[in-house]
Amino acid sequence: MAGECYGCVSGIAKSSLQYFVIDSNEALEFKLVRSPADLDDDETTFKPDMSHQVYGDSEQIFGYSGLRIKLYYSACRLTTYLSHTYVEKVDPEKFEGVEPDEVIKPIAERIPPGYLTSLNDFTAAVQKDASFRPFGEMQRRFAIDLESGEQKTFEVYLCDVSTTGFLEYHERMQTFILWYIDAASYIDVDDDKWKFFVAYEKYQDNGNPQYAFAGYMTVYEYYAYPSNIRPRISQMLVLPPFQRIGLGAEMLNSIYSYYKNDAKVLDITVEDPSDNFARLRDFIDSRNCLKLECFQPPVLLQGFTEAMVEEAKKKLKLNKRQVRRVYEILRLHVTDRSDKEAYRQYRLDVKNRLNVQYKKEDRDMEKLKKFLKPEEYAATMTITSRDQRLESLERQYAELEEHYVHVLERLASAELS
Template sequence: MAELSVAKNELEEFKCSANDAIEFKLVRNVQDIDDEEKAFPPDMTHQVFGDSEMIFGYRGLKVSIYYTGSKLIPYLRISHSEVCNTKEHGVSPDDIEKLLAQELPPGYLTNLDTFKAALSDEATFKPFGEKIDSYTVTTKNGEERHFDVYFAKMEKSGFQKFHERIQSFIKFYIDAASYIDVDDPQWQYYFLFERYKEDGETRLAAAGYMTVYNFYAYPTHIRPRMSQVLVLTPFQRLGLGAKLVQTFYNTCYSRSDVLDITVEDPSDNFQRLRDFVDAQNCMKLKYFQLSELKKGFSHDMLHEAQTKLKLSKLQTRRMYEILRLKATDQSNKEEFREYRLDVKRRLNIPYMKTKRMFLKLENCLNPEEIAQTLGLVTKEQKFLTLENDFQTALAAYRRVLERLASS
């Protein structure tokens, strides 16, 4: 038993967190390769290494995934101080490169000298598509940084390879991410670049991207759906995600064929980002001013948000609830009670639909069959669920209001 325990403990020492072992780096010049301050970790690795996010079989493991700053040519280096012996330990080490090769774009480099040579070719990079927007961002230390947005479709030679390279980040930074079908012409691409000087020359470094799919909406409209939105880690906390979404919005406002704008399964982080942008825009509208918000949700609000901002009915109602909360004195019990009841009336709608269905089935099925069909809940369960849903929404709305206040 003691021998088994020792063997088990020894095997445990060959386990390490993939999140800790992997580092990314965007490299603009040779000096950046050894600059540890340029490195950044993944947000997640479960989509590559499994739910445990563990790598087995190595001690002192370091997985370096570097990209050239403009063309995003990838380089992979795996180093370790010790690897487990299959014969001695009875278990094979994880094939790290095999797992990563499924996510990294074809042709990734493993030779450092070849990667350095690729850096010397960065000055020739020209972005695909057309420039549609530019921003100047002032950082906390007073530095001005300049960014450009390019709009592109999967048309020009070489574009697919560039897209594959920037897309290779998503499994590490977007939960439940999947690669898109680039052969579908309904996809559109928005790329974010930082414009900077290197040896006196203006260059562009990849900073993020967004994909949008144009769904058909009967009879002559489209319904654009934002899919993947990613700002690379070194460029986060500069407000660039919100600016990129707003750039896309601006291309839709004047288009009569756009019915409304939707989002594909938004994460909590992206939902907050979208709420922030939409709330900022709604605050400028006539029917989202204080006097109108106090009257409750109205058709005028819905019409104005749909026609001017291309918001869906669901997102318009969400904006109303966020801005109504902003206009509510939360220390005033009566005011806050009115707000809470207003939100809960909306949350109660699915239960009312269930009740109507129950009345239709009452004469056809026995109580047990009805319960199994509808998944009925007691009044106490319904109350608790509604309260929990309200508190969840309230917490999300407050985070949006905090960002609005600090913007």
């Protein structure tokens, strides 16, 4: 593990060796190279969100000063270049035999073999991107207007494990998750239930179309009795050069568009969503539900109904838990928070749902009480006190409302744009 040898050094040497400790997030630099000019353009460089999955929890590399780790990809084919440079390297003979950490090996073990180490070879490979065409079937094409006034065109393609040539491409594509998705793991591509929605920016170079990889989403199609499927969104990645422009929302809508008219799809779920994805999903689902009859203001103010569940499930493939969440977001939207009674009723509605977990706890403990001896029952007592419950409910509610307000602010911005 990076930094372990450094941790064993005596106090006398540590102060000198601190010069050779570097943050691995700072040392790493990525590029999606469209032309040789990008190699010397700092504006095309982007950084990882994390590096602990490669360089250890401390996210430090020992043994170098001025370390730069270059992990470059050709923008279309994702041909990979890996190298590093440094100003100075620690001399073990001068510091109690302490060796510098491995720099290239931890990355090389996690990316497909055949990566390039010669910049000349990589530059030549970039030229081959001109003939690249996306794998699979195009699902959607859309344009996104940037704040700068520029407009970019994107296309989303659907692939599966049988798509000719895609698995090799996927091996390179999925390496990005190491740096941008916490607790990331590579998926089993031998399973034909996986679907891949891959997004590209389509741009022109000398009058010819080219396709720069921008991100992707994976979906696993679970079997649902008797002959249905329940797609579950597993991973979502939008690379930094394409973030905060609305691409993630369009990618999620691409998945919804693909499944919403499929009679075999019961509903769409999400596997362990991050906070960022939860906000994105809530925004898209709320925006889509605003168009439905059961989510109009007069209906929302009357409370949560099964009709909401049925309509959102039938037309948008949302599951019941997500429908309830969307209802709470949109009811907050139509609730006059300056009206104390209306606002109080809203808070009670949400807290009653949050309180369900404690009611279940009470029921479970009552069942145990019937079968256990008094001393055994006392030993299993885990019921949360009333004060603890109230404190927990207040905290959960406050966090939820803050999240809901952020979603509503984005909805308002989307309506204005």
